[in-house]
Amino acid sequence: MESIIQLSCRDCAERPDRAFCDLPTSSLEVLDNIKSIVSYPRGDVLFRQGQPSRHVYILCEGRARLFVSSETGRRMALRTADAGEMLGQSACLAGGLHEVSAELLEDSKVAVVKRKDLMGFLRENRDVCLHVVRMLSQDLHGAYERVRSLGLARHRRTHVASVH
Template sequence: MSHNPKNPSCQTCGMRHKGVFSNLDRDNLTEISSQKSCNLYRKGDVIFHEGNYPLGLFSIYSGKVKVFKTSETGKDHILRLAGAGEPLGYRSLVSGEKYEVSAAVLEDTRVCFIPKALFLNTLQGSSNLTGRVMEFLTKDLKLAESKIADLAQKTVKERVAETILMLKQFYGMENDDKTINVSLSREDLANLVGTATETLIRSLSEFKKNEIIDLKGKKIIILNAKILEKIANIFD
């Protein structure tokens, strides 16, 4: 069963150490493993929509997901990118409110689903899980706060450079050790930086002109990571 690609078991899940269930005791884990389901989402599929009530916890088994919020004017803003092992929508589940964000798949992704009742029951019974959820919450809060500081203080150029470095860290490099292993549309990239698509493209071409990066279709090739880091102004 552990090798069943359709519904991988939690006990042998290699991604578990990254998620909320990392230090759950065996009994709880067995229960979750038996009740959860795993689905394949194709590129572009939406896992959940903003404004709906959560029915359970989503946890990414493999692939990449974007978590975004739609503004009143209908523009999307990407709050974060999530990779294998990360839980999705656990905040709404804990607070018992509607989803504040939507999640959509960036590439073919396997997502496990744990029913709400089971998750909440486990949460009430296991201090390991609550501790872990707490860790995730404080981490999220820290991220959200530094995002505000970034938006208020950094120029678009700095933010673009930072985003490229973030993508590099998050997705890793292809075999040539230069190309970032991701293909995001320019619009997605702009939404991630928090700027207009036009402004993003302008910054990208400026970087390209200065031979800091190279662009091949949707792929970004980092030519000079040091200068990029300098532009991004990263201190921490």
């Protein structure tokens, strides 16, 4: 069962070590006003692949597994997200469907921000907008690296098999 609590991002002791949380104080004050902090138990799914995106999620405490599913229900884990990471931003910003699912690996506290509030926040806070663009770019770069390593690993196995 999820419960809503109110915590201020400004008071978080972990803030300087986290990618999205280390924003200027003025930006954090605005973020505090547009977010809700929700406690979720381990195993809850924040969002599912193929569902419309209406929120972004910032892991305040906890970790999440990002995965894709086949039509038959097979899962493939993509990566683990740690505290301080924003999840669901690409689908939310595009106004589309989630490309992946996010399942919590432990009891977690998650800041939830509605899409319309996020869009206004980004319009009014250029530095935050650039920060989100940088995060999306890093996500894309990481995806390219994973695809490259998968493709090269498969190529190596095929090449080694054909040599023997």
